[in-house]
Amino acid sequence: MAAGHSPLSQFEIKRWVPIEIGDYDISFTNSSTFMVLTVLTISLFLILSMRRKALVPGRWQSMAELSYMFVANLLKDTVGNEGRPYFPFVFTVFMFVLIGNLLGMIPYSFAFTSHIVVTFVMALVVFIGVTIIAIVKHKLHFFTLFMPPGVPIAMAPLLVPIEIISYLSRPISLSVRLFANMLAGHTLLKVFAGFVISLGLFGVFPLAFVVALTGLEIVIAFLQAYVFTILTCLYLNDALHLH
Amino acid sequence: MPEERPHQDLEQLDDRLAKARENAGISAPEKQQKNTHPGSALGLAMRVGVELVSALAIGVFIGWGLDTLFGTGPWLLLVFILLGGGAGILNVYRMASGFGYTAGYQKDQDVGDDKSGEQSPETED
Numbered sequence: 001m002a003a004g005h006s007p008l009s010q011f012e013i014k015r016w017v018p019i020e021i022g023d024y025d026i027s028f029t030n031s032s033t034f035m036v037l038t039v040l041t042i043s044l045f046l047i048l049s050m051r052r053k054a055l056v057p058g059r060w061q062s063m064a065e066l067s068y069m070f071v072a073n074l075l076k077d078t079v080g081n082e083g084r085p086y087f088p089f090v091f092t093v094f095m096f097v098l099i100g101n102l103l104g105m106i107p108y109s110f111a112f113t114s115h116i117v118v119t120f121v122m123a124l125v126v127f128i129g130v131t132i133i134a135i136v137k138h139k140l141h142f143f144t145l146f147m148p149p150g151v152p153i154a155m156a157p158l159l160v161p162i163e164i165i166s167y168l169s170r171p172i173s174l175s176v177r178l179f180a181n182m183l184a185g186h187t188l189l190k191v192f193a194g195f196v197i198s199l200g201l202f203g204v205f206p207l208a209f210v211v212a213l214t215g216l217e218i219v220i221a222f223l224q225a226y227v228f229t230i231l232t233c234l235y236l237n238d239a240l241h242l243h
Numbered sequence: 244m245p246e247e248r249p250h251q252d253l254e255q256l257d258d259r260l261a262k263a264r265e266n267a268g269i270s271a272p273e274k275q276q277k278n279t280h281p282g283s284a285l286g287l288a289m290r291v292g293v294e295l296v297s298a299l300a301i302g303v304f305i306g307w308g309l310d311t312l313f314g315t316g317p318w319l320l321l322v323f324i325l326l327g328g329g330a331g332i333l334n335v336y337r338m339a340s341g342f343g344y345t346a347g348y349q350k351d352q353d354v355g356d357d358k359s360g361e362q363s364p365e366t367e368d
Contacts, residue, residue: 161323165301165330172297173334177290 007190011114011183031112038099038112045099067095071229078233082240089129090236093122094229101182101221105214113224114182116175123175126232134239145242174231178224185217294334302327 017028049060057065071091075083083090097113104111112118134142146163147156192213195206306323310316 158326161326162330162333165298165305165323165327166333168305169294169298169301169330169334172300173290173293176293176297180289180293 007187007194010110010186010190013115030110031115031118034100034103034110034112035118038096038103041103042095042099067091070094074226074230075233078230079237079240083233083236086236090229090232093126093232094225097122097178097228098222098225101225102218104182104186105218105221111182111186113178114186116179119175119179120171122228123171126174126235127171130232130235130239133236134242137240138242142242145238170235174228178228181220181224185213185220189213189217290338291335294338295331298331298334299324299327302330 014030015025015027016030016033019026019028045060046064049064052058052061054061068091071094072087075087075090079086100113101111103109104113134145146160146167148159148163151159189210192206192210196203196210199206302323302325303320306320306327309319309323313319
């Protein structure tokens with residue numbers, strides 16, 4: 001198999017416009033291109049579909065309203081009405097992950113959510129933001145999170161580090177879930193697509209499988225955007241309603 | 244039937260009122276059981292793995308960082324590997340038994356759903 005056709009070559013970062021400031025490489029890569037494309041797609045979708053603001057929504061308008069209502073209900077179910085000020089952020093996260101995943105499904109495109117750097121930074125933003133909200137809202141009371149009430153004081157030296165580690169592991173489990181799903185899915189697609197040619201006539205079987213897998217991948221694109229969003233909501237809920 | 248119609252309308256109105264109240268945040272929404280997503284067995288297995296490993300990774304990272312900071316041989320690393328493993332098991336235990344994602348022991352309203360553990364704003368401090 002040639003080097004360019006490895007199932008993993010699709011994840012390669014290519015510097016399209018090399019920029020270097022000092023020692024930092026801030027080149028405009030294919031990854032950044034697709035992030036910009038994602039933001040453009042979301043903006044165009046929302047602005048154009050809501051332009052008419054019809055009372056009886058058309059197809060595009062109802063899609064935009066559907067995504068709005070979906071996130072709004074998700075936020076209300078998990079956080080309650082205190083979560084309303086954070087709706088813009090949660091909606092942005094949802095749309096960015098979702099459209100990023102979906103754009104990645106287009107052949108020859110690049111799925112930036114399959115890079116741990118991207119998902120980890122997003123998870124870190126959520127994690128740090130939520131922690132700041134909790135500290136601002138509850139002041140020092142926030143730290144009782146690590147020492148649950150009703151625990152004997154002798155257990156504290158063991159329990160507090162464990163709770164802190166458990167708390168710190170949140171952004172990792174949040175980001176790894178999205179990243180691993182996208183990476184595995186795209187690699188699997190490429191591997192099975194490679195069988196289509198090499199098996200000759202029997203290639204129809206892997207081809208059928210690839211078609212089915214593409215459908216599954218689109219489901220996963222939605223599902224992972226949903227999971228990322230609902231976990232963001234849950235962390236927000238923990239921060240707002242500290243027990 | 245002219246006599247049944249107003250009654251039906253009233254019943255519908257009740258539903259719609261409840262819904263509108265819920266949406267406006269006047270009355271609390273009822274809890275609904277969802278979170279049965281496709282491929283949940285594999286998803287659950289994956290989540291258990293990720294929860295275990297991520298806590299362990301944080302433990303290793305903290306232990307290693309403190310060791311290089313204080314120059315205390317491998318000892319802090321060893322301690323934090325154990326703590327990280329404990330935190331991982333705690334994560335999985337919480338996830339599986341519906342404690343939700345909170346640090347601290349807070350029992351969820353609905354036990355045993357695999358993803359979100361829909362939490363109500365409990366207040367008991």
